[in-house]
Amino acid sequence: MQLQFVGSGDAFGSGGRFNTCFHVVGAQTNFLIDCGASSLPALKRFGVMRDEIDLVLITHFHGDHFAGLPFLLLDAQFTRRTRPLVIAGPEGIETRLTQAMEVTFEHSSKTKQRFDLSVVALKPGERRSFGAVNVTPFPVLHGESGGPFLAYRVEAEGRVIAYSADTEWTETLIAAGRDADLFIAEAYYYDRIVRNHLSLKTLEAHLPEIRPKRLILTHMSDDMLGRLDTLDYTAASDGMVVEI
Numbered sequence: 001m002q003l004q005f006v007g008s009g010d011a012f013g014s015g016g017r018f019n020t021c022f023h024v025v026g027a028q029t030n031f032l033i034d035c036g037a038s039s040l041p042a043l044k045r046f047g048v049m050r051d052e053i054d055l056v057l058i059t060h061f062h063g064d065h066f067a068g069l070p071f072l073l074l075d076a077q078f079t080r081r082t083r084p085l086v087i088a089g090p091e092g093i094e095t096r097l098t099q100a101m102e103v104t105f106e107h108s109s110k111t112k113q114r115f116d117l118s119v120v121a122l123k124p125g126e127r128r129s130f131g132a133v134n135v136t137p138f139p140v141l142h143g144e145s146g147g148p149f150l151a152y153r154v155e156a157e158g159r160v161i162a163y164s165a166d167t168e169w170t171e172t173l174i175a176a177g178r179d180a181d182l183f184i185a186e187a188y189y190y191d192r193i194v195r196n197h198l199s200l201k202t203l204e205a206h207l208p209e210i211r212p213k214r215l216i217l218t219h220m221s222d223d224m225l226g227r228l229d230t231l232d233y234t235a236a237s238d239g240m241v242v243e244i
Ligand SMILES: [Zn+2]
Pocket: 010, 011, 020, 062, 064, 065, 166, 219
């Protein structure tokens, strides 16, 4: 299985990076994790065949993780997609998606797609299967409002990919990421402790409990991007491909 960082940036395009979007492809799997505002141009930049994507997992409704969906859906409509598509995310996703579509392209939420579109709300702790992709959402801490906020543990083709999403430190990241073949973790700051986001030093202190087989940092602010040369960890970059 292969994962490409289509977007590894934060909400503000730090370092000129695209908003969060990861593309996972295997023998029987083809899905996205998050679809931020800039994700359609990013998918096109990296030559990702959008027609072949079966599933989009959304961690939360912030624009840098979610606001690419109206563009992705309209592009699918205009390019005459026929393959069914599932979009799964936190509870409330049906309403939030309708709102996002109406804000960006009026009446677009009322246009009947040529393809089957299912929008599925996921509950924390409830494992769901989408074809060969098994998804367990975990609740994370990313603010008082605008939630729910989810991290994901995804099992597919005998491998485990975990993604922290945006969150300050929470114990649920241990269960989400434990022994994962690939743990993608937010590292917004190096050592500054702020609300709603994770710093590398905090994450580092908990790595012995999480024990990921491989760790890749993402969603980095300018503070972190300025230290990339001195880090002991792998940092994501846009377009980077990893074999899992
Ligand atoms: Zn974010």
